[in-house]
Structures are given as structure tokens and as C-alpha cells.
Amino acid sequence: MVKLDFSAINKSTAKSFNVQRNLIKKIGKGEIVLCVTCRQPLTLSVSSKGEPGISCAQGCTCIALELET
Numbered sequence: 001m002v003k004l005d006f007s008a009i010n011k012s013t014a015k016s017f018n019v020q021r022n023l024i025k026k027i028g029k030g031e032i033v034l035c036v037t038c039r040q041p042l043t044l045s046v047s048s049k050g051e052p053g054i055s056c057a058q059g060c061t062c063i064a065l066e067l068e069t
């Protein structure tokens with residue numbers, strides 16, 4: 001039986017999660033954070049219309065948020 005090694009995938013996933021969590025924290029505090037691709041400011045949308053998330057004007061960055069009511 002062959003054992004699969006998921007440690008590299010787990011490390012990559014954890015790193016990505018931490019980067020996104022810290023980005024959300026900064027934006028939540030009111031700091032200006034720029035998209036790494038287009039260098040436009042990221043904006044937070046939590047309105048009842050549309051999907052809540054963080055994105056830039058061009059759509060390079062799009063982080064969907066799940067909000068509990």
C-alpha cells in the first residue's frame with residue numbers, strides 16, 4: 001500500500017489561508033491594501049446585494065466571504 005504525502009499541500013494551503021486572513025484583518029481595520037497584480041486598492045463589500053467579499057476594481061483579486069447572520 002502506498003501512503004500519500006499531503007504535507008506540502010497542507011503547508012501551501014495554510015500559508016494561503018494566513019495571507020488572506022491577514023489581508024482581511026488589515027482591510028477591516030481601514031488600512032489601504034493594494035492588489036498584488038494591478039496595484040489598485042482592494043475594497044470590502046458586505047452589502048445584502050451581491051456576494052460579500054474583497055476585490056479590486058479590475059477583478060484580479062476576489063476573495064469571497066461567508067457572513068453569518
